Amino acid sequence: MSTRLEHLLSEKSGLRVIPGREINLEGYPEFLDSERTPHHAFFVRNNGTLPDISADDIENWRLTIDGEVEQPLSLSLTDLRQRFPVVAVEAVLECAGNGRSRFLPPTEGLQWNMGAVACALWTGVRLADVLKAAKLRPSAVYVGFESPDCCLDDASRQALSRGVPIDKALSDETLIAFEMNGGPLPPLHGAPLRIVAPGYPGSAWQKWLRRVWVRDREHDGAKMTGLDYRLPASQLGPQESYDATQFQVITDLRVKSLITSPAEGDDWPVGESIKVRGFAWSGHIPVESVRVSADGGLSWLQADLAPTKSRFGWRRFEVELPRPEGSFVELVAQARDAAGNAQPLASAPWNPRGYLNNQAQRLKLAPPG
């Protein structure tokens, strides 16, 4: 392992390593107990290599905007900061595969538990402003993103080249970001530039961005086609056959919550009430409420939900529950969105690649010793 990589990983030493050749790390729920996730607790998802980007490379970084535009652009980092208004958006970044390990039967893909999610303040320029400067043609319907990372077993193939429909690219919240939580974007999180696509799964948040390719069709880059980051148009059973051409790109996150305190297995004295807190988030439909149970879902109390600070950030919930009689304590949190969708208490809708598992979290506290 290179010294640079060793150094980068030492900053993430508390995270759980997802087995595989690529660097994939996730946080534990109790690590995610702050409004803005600190770097050491922030999950990492790499589909390929970690590109070796030097200070010189950053100095000379060019972002190309081309394709269905009248005025192709090649911008340095200074150009971006000087030509466009710098804005900040607080937003949740969640991998579409977060929670995959909870599907039965299991699906292929990295077996994330519940920690492939984080919330940060992202600073950059609006993708819309840059696209407007490049003068979109009427044929522009999608944008594709490109980066220098490649497949570990084939350096000639890009690891990931995702994109978003033109509407999302032109939305106010979609950024080309160069800062995370007020500091420079860390190398593992895409320095010097990454896409921030709030409400979209993490796969759309392209890291190490060097090209925005405006397309006249749905972008068909690496991991945009087939079953990658797609869901069946209607619910599928595990044994059912399917037609992959009918799968649709995931463009939204489902309502979800995470208990960040107490932690799994914590001791709780008999008779004492239990203070539970965590976060709730969703994609484009806002979170409306969270309820919490201490008896595995038999009885519920509505949690206090902090006001929305930012449309795509997560919201703190808190509640104090009377400790149930006996030694059995199983906490469950269930968030609901403004359209009435609630986290499933049993299994989330199964799909072949195990995306968007928003099944309600269940957490046991240790019987009093």
Ligand SMILES: Nc1nc2c(c(=O)[nH]1)N[C@H]1C(S)=C(S)[C@@H](COP(=O)(O)O)O[C@H]1N2
């Ligand atoms: N260039 C590039 N960008 C990428 C990826 C990647 O493999 N390569 N992974 C994507 C996926 S699937 C996710 S979930 C997020 C994770 O962002 P993070 O590693 O900063 O947490 O980055 C996205 N951007």
Ligand SMILES: [Mo]
């Ligand atoms: Mo992801």
